[in-house]
Amino acid sequence: MNVNLRLRASQKEAILDGLKTSAMLTPAYIAFGMVTGISALQAGFSPLLALLSPAWIFGGSSQVVMSELIIAGAPLWVVVASAVLVNARMMVYSAAFNPLLKEARQSTRSAVGFFLVDQNYANHCLRDSEYERAGKPNREWLAYYLTISVALWLTWICTNALGIFLGRVIPVSWELTFSIPLCFVAIMGNMVRQSQAPLGMLIGAVLSLALFALPLKLGLVASVVIGVSILMALPSADRANT
């Protein structure tokens, strides 16, 4: 029984890999978490509620949308619907992890699901084939994924706390918030050689800009659904499947 507690070398490597990824994402988290914490207070949250919110929701964009709509005086059902719809993209992430965890225990699957965010999914997309190529079993993948997830979750709570208790501690002139989109831009740059990826990026960008003004923050979900449908309808989609 105790054997399970001893980490194998490859799992240690995976954990270190996960910690490195998390460290790299920290500047973006500081910038985003700080702003999110401040916006919660502006929306009338008590400090405790503003601190529980990142721990329970763990989704920056939806938390900011929630605060913004409350401040704008929107009906509360619109606030809830919009914030949840912003996170609807996570259904794709959930589905993406489904095949990997087919044999996993339900507790593992639920734990993976609880921590799903853009960043761990994006890094999974880059490393997925790496772990597959190495012929590594899912243990290493799980060690990597859970390391990033728990690290990011704790970082997210701490950086929200930074905004709640200390306010804007980092000057705007540092442009730290710009590192949020940049993390994804860097990942997209790494993906550019995959067939259909450049076209997918172009379609996603154009649609999201065109549909930005849709009500209930539907623009993102609509862009993803329409964009992927267009790609699937193209004859070359079959090549991407192999």
Added chain:
Amino acid sequence: MNTHSLLSLSAVVFLVGLGTFLIRQSFLGPWARGELPSYVQKALKLAPPVIFAALIAPMLFYTDGVWQAGTNSKKIIAAAACFAYAAWRGGQIMPLLVGMGSLHLLHRLY
């Protein structure tokens, strides 16, 4: 604004979190044990670039819900530099530094 009680704000946080939780568990809960249909698997392979582009494009081109491509031109150029570096050399930390560095350089230039 701020006319809501702490109780109703707590209810909003709880419901948003619950909705998000269910979305996250949608394909990982005990009800999702079966094999995914092949067209779903195909869609999942095609989705990442579309999602990431759709996430970040509005951050670059809009500010506070208003189209600001002109004002944001430095950020758009810096993001292009980050993208080009990542496409060329791979990695994540260096492209991030290239992007941040480009933005600060552009701030000094104009």
